[in-house]
Amino acid sequence: MERLSVLIVEDDVQLAEVLARFLRKQGFEVETAADARTALEAMLERVFDIVLSDLRLPDRSGIELLQEIKRAFPVTIVLMMTAFSSIDSAVEAVRMGADDYLSKPLQLEDVRMRIERALERRRLQTRVADLQQQLTERYRFGNIIGKSKPMQELFKVLERVARSSATVLIVGRTGTGKELVARAIHYNSPRAKGPFVDINCGALPEALLESELFGYVRGAFTGATESRPGLFEVAHGGTLFLDEVEALKPELQVKLLRVLQERVIRRVGGRENIPVDVRIIAATNQDLEAAVRRGEFREDLYYRLNVVTLYLPELRERREDIPLLVEHFLQQYARENNQPVRRFSTEALRLLMSYSWPGNVRELQNAVEYALTMSTEPVLTIRDLPPHISGIAPTERWAPPEREPRTLQEVERRHILRILEETGGNHTRAAEILGIDRRTLYRKLEKYKIPRDSSRRGERANGASHEG
Numbered sequence: 070m071e072r073l074s075v076l077i078v079e080d081d082v083q084l085a086e087v088l089a090r091f092l093r094k095q096g097f098e099v100e101t102a103a104d105a106r107t108a109l110e111a112m113l114e115r116v117f118d119i120v121l122s123d124l125r126l127p128d129r130s131g132i133e134l135l136q137e138i139k140r141a142f143p144v145t146i147v148l149m150m151t152a153f154s155s156i157d158s159a160v161e162a163v164r165m166g167a168d169d170y171l172s173k174p175l176q177l178e179d180v181r182m183r184i185e186r187a188l189e190r191r192r193l194q195t196r197v198a199d200l201q202q203q204l205t206e207r208y209r210f211g212n213i214i215g216k217s218k219p220m221q222e223l224f225k226v227l228e229r230v231a232r233s234s235a236t237v238l239i240v241g242r243t244g245t246g247k248e249l250v251a252r253a254i255h256y257n258s259p260r261a262k263g264p265f266v267d268i269n270c271g272a273l274p275e276a277l278l279e280s281e282l283f284g285y286v287r288g289a290f291t292g293a294t295e296s297r298p299g300l301f302e303v304a305h306g307g308t309l310f311l312d313e314v315e316a317l318k319p320e321l322q323v324k325l326l327r328v329l330q331e332r333v334i335r336r337v338g339g340r341e342n343i344p345v346d347v348r349i350i351a352a353t354n355q356d357l358e359a360a361v362r363r364g365e366f367r368e369d370l371y372y373r374l375n376v377v378t379l380y381l382p383e384l385r386e387r388r389e390d391i392p393l394l395v396e397h398f399l400q401q402y403a404r405e406n407n408q409p410v411r412r413f414s415t416e417a418l419r420l421l422m423s424y425s426w427p428g429n430v431r432e433l434q435n436a437v438e439y440a441l442t443m444s445t446e447p448v449l450t451i452r453d454l455p456p457h458i459s460g461i462a463p464t465e466r467w468a469p470p471e472r473e474p475r476t477l478q479e480v481e482r483r484h485i486l487r488i489l490e491e492t493g494g495n496h497t498r499a500a501e502i503l504g505i506d507r508r509t510l511y512r513k514l515e516k517y518k519i520p521r522d523s524s525r526r527g528e529r530a531n532g533a534s535h536e537g
């Protein structure tokens with residue numbers, strides 16, 4: 070193995086000599102410099118693995134030297150030596166990117182230990198860099214990450230699907246990446262230069278949804294003071310993503326079926342057939358086949374939509390993807406906030422891997438971001454994770470301590486939560502049971518800050534698994 074090299078920057082010649090002798094005995098190659106200028110010259114001559122620098126130098130401050138080194142030689146490990154009294158500047162040095170600091174008077178054993186620790190950390194970072202490399206190569210399709218068998222299978226199918234213009238139905242529980250997949254298909258398809266238009270069929274009342282999708286002509290209804298194209302026309306030449314397609318009311322199901330069959334639309338109140346060239350991708354977190362059996366969803370439309378069906382597996386069914394996803398989100402956050410990449414402790418990562426993730430990848434992403442905002446440390450621990458994740462035994466349910474609700478609002482909130490739990494998070498069913506419409510339910514979820522995907526745990530979506 071090649072010997073590691075150390076540059077000692079210290080104007081106290083005697084101290085520099087003692088250190089140099091000690092480190093040579095430890096097997097390092099050692100050079101010394103008495104000021105910053107000499108140090109930088111030496112670093113231009115050859116690469117050093119480690120720089121051990123005094124904080125106070127005759128020509129420049131150690132902090133300046135540190136910044137210079139970090140800019141020019143980012144992988145070199147820099148340890149700062151400070152007099153015991155200047156602990157503040159030591160902290161400052163670490164903030165500026167020093168790997169560690171040593172207080173004077175130096176304990177040689179301590180020097181050895183800290184160098185070793187810094188080297189160990191660097192080795193870990195190199196491993197992270199390897200992971201990063203893997204991420205960009207094998208384990209992704211567009212922005213979709215996954216090395217598990219079902220995800221690898223999905224990538225293969227996606228490649229073929231993207232090349233075609235076939236209608237696609239994406240089935241998966243909340244947060245499994247349905248929208249991400251829809252976008253990946255569009256942006257890897259021959260239509261990539263055309264528009265990607267998405268609409269949530271469950272978020273608008275029927276009449277509004279109809280005019281959004283099909284547009285309207287002037288005078289079609291009160292307030293239609295001029296004609297407007299619908300999303301089918303807007304998406305011409307591109308892709309229309311119909312999210313929560315199960316929420317379409319019967320009348321709109323008929324109209325959608327007609328578009329799929331005849332590739333023409335008619336604006337609300339209009340008589341003209343307008344040809345549209347649009348690829349349809351639909352998504353659902355419900356069991357559409359069961360909805361067909363219940364007579365809620367048209368069978369003929371179902372068959373038109375599921376020319377190709379993609380099942381997105383739940384996160385807990387592919388736990389081997391968790392470390393990659395965590396790494397992906399850590400890097401993404403660092404990039405967006407212009408910060409160094411942080412990581413999770415082994416214990417925290419273990420917990421992340423064993424948790425049940427009812428909210429799937431979205432919940433994982435939120436947990437990672439939560440930890441990153443809760444902590445400023447380079448290593449995130451269990452303590453930094455959201456309480457409902459950190460406070461439980463793995464996969465065990467979390468239940469808040471029971472207390473009699475006092476206000477009507479509190480009773481309402483709890484009742485909604487209970488019904489959501491009961492229906493496995495099925496908004497349509499929950500709204501039915503509660504005797505309100507979906508929009509009202511959504512408003513209440515918002516009001517009570519209940520996440521849309523709460524309680525979609527336990528119950529499995531039929532067909533939301535993937536036989537790999």
Ligand SMILES: Nc1ncnc2c1ncn2[C@@H]1O[C@H](COP(=O)(O)OP(=O)(O)OP(=O)(O)O)[C@@H](O)[C@H]1O
Pocket residue numbers: 212213214215241242243244245246247248249250354394397430431434522
């Ligand atoms: N395999 C994946 N790789 C990377 N990021 C992912 C993956 N799956 C999901 N995500 C991320 O998780 C979040 C949720 O994904 P997305 O919105 O596509 O889920 P969804 O299935 O549409 O959820 P919902 O049913 O609640 O609408 C997004 O930020 C997405 O980028």
Ligand SMILES: [Mg+2]
Pocket residue numbers: 247248312
């Ligand atoms: Mg979605």
